[in-house]
Amino acid sequence: MDKATQLLELKKRLSEELQKDNSDNNLILALSSEIAKLDDSQVRFSVDAGIINRLGKELVGKHETAVSELVKNAFDADATEVNLVFENAWIAGGTLTIEDNGTGMTKNQLINGFMRLSSSDKIHNPISDKYKRTRAGRKGIGRFATQRLGSKLTIITHTAKSDSSIKITINWNDFETDKDLLSISNNIEVIPKSKEEGTALIIENLRDGWSDAMIKRVFRYTSELLQPFPLSKKNKDEAELSIDPGFKSHYFRQDGQELLRIIDEEEAIFKHALAEIEGYVLNDGQGCWALKSHKLNFPQEVFLIGNDEKNRENIDAKFNLIKGLHFKTYYFILDSSLFDSSRSFSFIKEVGYEKGGIKLYRNGFRVLPYGENSDDWLGLDKSNNRSIVLGPHPNRNFFGFVELKDGEGLFEETSSREGIIENDAFNELVSFVYRSIISAVIKVSELRGRKATASQKNFTRKEVDPTEKADKAVEELEEFFTEEELKEDSSEKSGSGKSKEKAKKIFEEFKQAREEEKKKNQALIDENNMLRILAGLGLVIGEFIHEVHRFLPGFDAEIGFLKNAVKDIKGVYERVELLGTNIKSFTSYTSYFDKAISRNVIRELQPIELRDVVKDFSIVIDNNLKRANIKLEKPVFDGYDLFTTPMHPSEWASILFNLYTNSKKAIVRKKVDGKIFIHCGKDEKNVFLEFSDNGDGIPKENEDLIFNAFFTTTSAANHSGNDAESLVGTGLGLKIVKDIVEFYGGDVFVTNSLESYNTTIRIEIPKNQKEDE
Numbered sequence: 001m002d003k004a005t006q007l008l009e010l011k012k013r014l015s016e017e018l019q020k021d022n023s024d025n026n027l028i029l030a031l032s033s034e035i036a037k038l039d040d041s042q043v044r045f046s047v048d049a050g051i052i053n054r055l056g057k058e059l060v061g062k063h064e065t066a067v068s069e070l071v072k073n074a075f076d077a078d079a080t081e082v083n084l085v086f087e088n089a090w091i092a093g094g095t096l097t098i099e100d101n102g103t104g105m106t107k108n109q110l111i112n113g114f115m116r117l118s119s120s121d122k123i124h125n126p127i128s129d130k131y132k133r134t135r136a137g138r139k140g141i142g143r144f145a146t147q148r149l150g151s152k153l154t155i156i157t158h159t160a161k162s163d164s165s166i167k168i169t170i171n172w173n174d175f176e177t178d179k180d181l182l183s184i185s186n187n188i189e190v191i192p193k194s195k196e197e198g199t200a201l202i203i204e205n206l207r208d209g210w211s212d213a214m215i216k217r218v219f220r221y222t223s224e225l226l227q228p229f230p231l232s233k234k235n236k237d238e239a240e241l242s243i244d245p246g247f248k249s250h251y252f253r254q255d256g257q258e259l260l261r262i263i264d265e266e267e268a269i270f271k272h273a274l275a276e277i278e279g280y281v282l283n284d285g286q287g288c289w290a291l292k293s294h295k296l297n298f299p300q301e302v303f304l305i306g307n308d309e310k311n312r313e314n315i316d317a318k319f320n321l322i323k324g325l326h327f328k329t330y331y332f333i334l335d336s337s338l339f340d341s342s343r344s345f346s347f348i349k350e351v352g353y354e355k356g357g358i359k360l361y362r363n364g365f366r367v368l369p370y371g372e373n374s375d376d377w378l379g380l381d382k383s384n385n386r387s388i389v390l391g392p393h394p395n396r397n398f399f400g401f402v403e404l405k406d407g408e409g410l411f412e413e414t415s416s417r418e419g420i421i422e423n424d425a426f427n428e429l430v431s432f433v434y435r436s437i438i439s440a441v442i443k444v445s446e447l448r449g450r451k452a453t454a455s456q457k458n459f460t461r462k463e464v465d466p467t468e469k470a471d472k473a474v475e476e477l478e479e480f481f482t483e484e485e486l487k488e489d490s491s492e493k494s495g496s497g498k499s500k501e502k503a504k505k506i507f508e509e510f511k512q513a514r515e516e517e518k519k520k521n522q523a524l525i526d527e528n529n530m531l532r533i534l535a536g537l538g539l540v541i542g543e544f545i546h547e548v549h550r551f552l553p554g555f556d557a558e559i560g561f562l563k564n565a566v567k568d569i570k571g572v573y574e575r576v577e578l579l580g581t582n583i584k585s586f587t588s589y590t591s592y593f594d595k596a597i598s599r600n601v602i603r604e605l606q607p608i609e610l611r612d613v614v615k616d617f618s619i620v621i622d623n624n625l626k627r628a629n630i631k632l633e634k635p636v637f638d639g640y641d642l643f644t645t646p647m648h649p650s651e652w653a654s655i656l657f658n659l660y661t662n663s664k665k666a667i668v669r670k671k672v673d674g675k676i677f678i679h680c681g682k683d684e685k686n687v688f689l690e691f692s693d694n695g696d697g698i699p700k701e702n703e704d705l706i707f708n709a710f711f712t713t714t715s716a717a718n719h720s721g722n723d724a725e726s727l728v729g730t731g732l733g734l735k736i737v738k739d740i741v742e743f744y745g746g747d748v749f750v751t752n753s754l755e756s757y758n759t760t761i762r763i764e765i766p767k768n769q770k771e772d773e
Contacts, residue, residue: 007038016027029182040522049184050177058315063208066145070201075222075247077102077199078130082247084215087254091209096149097288099200103130103387104159105167114143114155115186129243148173150203156191157199165193203385208752210719213704215251216750219263222349244366269351271398272344273330275444276300277400279436281325285318289436293564295338296447303443305436307428312435321410321425321431326432329358329400333392342742355397358433360420362404362411368418371401378434387440391445394438402433455760517688555583572650581623605646607768610680611637612687612692613652621660628664630674638681644744651740658733659691659761666759679755686764690751697758703750707738734761741765 014031017023036044060066066398067084074082079102088094104114126135132196146153153170168188175184214560250264261267282288288379292300308316319325333347338346358378368764370377376395377525385396445452449482451459461499559580625632655708660676666675672694679690696707734748741748746765 003038003269005033010035010038026183026185029178033180033182034289047181048068048177049175049179049181051154051181052144052147052172052175055147055179057569060145060148061424063149063210064214064217064221067096067098067218069145071218071222071249072104072136074098074100074136074249075201076128077104078128078133079198080247081250083250083252084218085252085254085259086210089206089210089253094206094210095212096203096206097200098203101195101198103593104197104199105157106159106743108160108190110155110157110161110166110168112650117143119666133244146170146201146203147175147206150206152204154202154204155199156194158195158197160197163193164190167191180196200360209700211252211700211703213749215253216263216268217747218564219251219268220347225345234598268344269348270330270739272332272348273338273399274333274338275440276328277331277437277440278328279326279433281319281322282322282431285320285323286430287319287436289440291440291443293444293447296444298447304440305432305437307431309431309435319428321428322404322432323427325402325432327358327402329398330436331393331437332397332399332442333444343747344491346742348746352396352399356394356398358395358398358400360402360404362406362420365402367413367420370419371567377431378437380434380437383434383438387442390451390453391402391441393437393441398437402429404429447704453579559583584623605648607643607645608647608649608652610642610644610687613656614678616688617653617660620753625676628667628674630676633675633677635678635680638679640681642682642687644687645766645768647744647765655737655740655763656691658737661731663691663695663759664694664698667691668695670694670696670758675757677754682767685766686746686762687764687767690760690762692753692760694757695759698750706750707734737763 012030014028014035017027017031032048060069063122071084072080077100079100082098082100085097085099086094087097089096127133128135152173153172155168155170156165158165166188167190168186170186175181248265251262252259253262254260274295275291275298277289277291279287279289287305288302289305290300290302291298304315306312306315307319308314308317332346332352334349336342336345336350339348354373357371357373357375358380360367360377369375376382378395380398381394383389384392411429412421412423412425413419414421442452559576562576563573563580566576614637618632618635621632664674665675674696677690677692679692681688738748741763744765746763748761748763751760751762
């Protein structure tokens with residue numbers, strides 16, 4: 001059939017289809033595309049359906065990044081909260097549901113926004129409609145994030161003005177190479193409305209397994225969206241008109257019918273607070289504040305405060321202009337020893353610097369700029385800088401709010417509507433909140449055994465060993481129960497039977513906790529002993545390398561002499577050549593470690609370029625790779641100036657050799673021709689290095705454990721092994737890597753591997769800001 005006849009046939013079929021009452025739109029598009037291909041005067045771009053899969057992999061490399069983009073999309077939709085539920089997701093094949101209470105999408109927004117590649121909505125509308133948020137999601141990434149995560153997507157979306165909801169189902173496996181993108185359609189239907197507004201994304205057949213550590217990283221990746229303030233509930237009318245009430249994300253794992261919380265603000269932030277401070281002004285004008293601290297073993301206690309700054313002992317002076325006022329704040333002292341991990345400390349410190357402060361709400365509405373970054377409306381920063389009250393109390397150490405009920409209109413807004421006129425009522429408010437917080441800070445200092453104020457006389461810090469203190473408490477409790485049981489007359493016994501049973505239970509729990517503490521302390525002692533041994537071994541190695549360098553010139557000369565002497569004896573000459581190669585490899589190792597050890601005495605920290613350390617490392621292990629039959633693939637570096645935050649020059653030698661020795665052992669266990677691949681790059685905050693191998697892999701349940709001290713997959717040395725062999729496989733290698741990385745505010749974790757690799761360790765280190773400017 002010639003082209004003209006073919007064109008007429010296609011037009012005829014298209015015309016017939018268009019005239020049908022229920023025409024097939026897919027067929028219309030296919031026929032139109034075929035007609036366009038026969039156009040001799042014009043050509044057009046066509047799009048292969050496989051581009052969806054390629055863009056999903058290239059634009060969203062990490063599955064944690066993919067989920068964080070979808071959380072940001074919920075923020076952009078003016079949601080105040082989003083729930084993420086992982087079901088059967090420990091391994092690939094599970095389901096992730098992401099549901100928010102944002103404004104939802106109309107059918108037009110869904111078709112021309114989500115379903116349109118490179119849609120321009122976020123370009124034309126960078127500010128959200130309802131709460132005027134600066135949109136956080138990357139332009140057009142959301143759809144590819146869902147494709148990166150799983151093979152099937154269901155969207156259910158509701159808008160406030162619609163009486164029904166929209167449901168669309170997309171099977172990403174339909175987007176195969178060699179198919180025309182326009183030929184693939186997706187089912188869309190109108191369903192009964194199940195909620196007022198919002199959007200649910202149901203992503204099925206997840207491509208990756210999700211550990212709890214991975215899910216917690218997603219929470220940290222979206223920390224810039226958090227507004228961690230424990231606000232009270234507002235009525236519906238107030239909520240609709242309010243200034244942005246904030247955004248919260250909650251992460252759960254589905255276990256049968258039960259939802260198990262993995263991470264949210266309470267878990268990530270508030271539970272780490274040193275104390276909770278709360279204050280009220282009662283209806284009679286009496287002021288009071290309360291302090292509670294689980295960490296300091298201080299149950300909630302209420303204290304009275306009066307409106308008399310000159311005579312602070314006068315607790316009867318009333319706050320008559322702010323009756324009904326309420327405030328609550330979480331108080332942090334940014335000392336790493338008060339946190340259960342350096343990661344938690346770094347995270348809260350970062351959030352505190354960006355979001356810390358105490359916000360003000362008047363009749364349920366947020367009042368700006370109080371509580372914004374750099375706003376010091378309560379004078380906490382100023383007071384902290386004066387150092388009269390010694391307990392740290394700048395705004396960044398607090399996450400809190402003040403609720404003010406102003407039925408009489410005593411608090412007037414300024415003409416610019418930015419803040420409140422500083423009249424007597426406002427000054428009374430500031431005085432009450434400030435003095436209550438400062439009183440609580442002083443009390444916390446006393447509970448910690450610290451000097452509270454600069455003027456405090458005769459202060460002697462009493463050091464009490466916590467272990468001795470716990471042992472003494474156990475002994476006293478045990479004596480108490482023994483005495484009670486010996487009493488014959490039941491009337492002499494203190495408390496009821498129920499109280500005694502409860503007290504006994506508490507005692508047993510306390511005793512068990514003490515035993516666990518002893519075991520933990522012993523583990524720390526064991527770890528310190530091992531680190532001491534390793535430190536001593538490092539000194540011996542340094543001395544050994546120094547001595548070896550004296551003999552290396554002689555080795556070279558003797559090898560040259562032997563080669564010349566046996567040049568006519570082929571077999572012997574080849575063995576001498578091999579000996580020369582081995583000595584060169586040995587020389588490379590000693591030179592590398594000599595450089596690392598000598599540079600370790602340098603106290604100044606300096607930015608490290610990842611290219612340089614990877615290049616030096618590759619040269620040193622070259623001969624070792626050949627002997628082990630392992631291939632180091634050409635490293636990939638994304639971008640230039642991959643400078644870390646200032647570090648000790650020798651630390652990367654320790655990091656890379658620990659990763660390399662672990663990979664070698666995994667490859668030996670797998671019994672394959674080994675491959676190692678190093679990939680480096682950077683993002684907005686960090687530089688990263690990924691170290692991959694094709695060894696026997698790491699079980700999902702061990703991905704977090706491998707960074708613990710003494711956790712090892714290497715068998716112990718036999719009874720005839722020497723000291724050096726006994727040290728191999730102690731389980732300290734990755735612990736040392738983790739300690740180095742976290743010391744600089746970085747992170748190290750197991751991430752998903754590229755095809756043909758089984759394990760990838762990813763290290764993220766804050767990048768050097770000066771090099772980036």
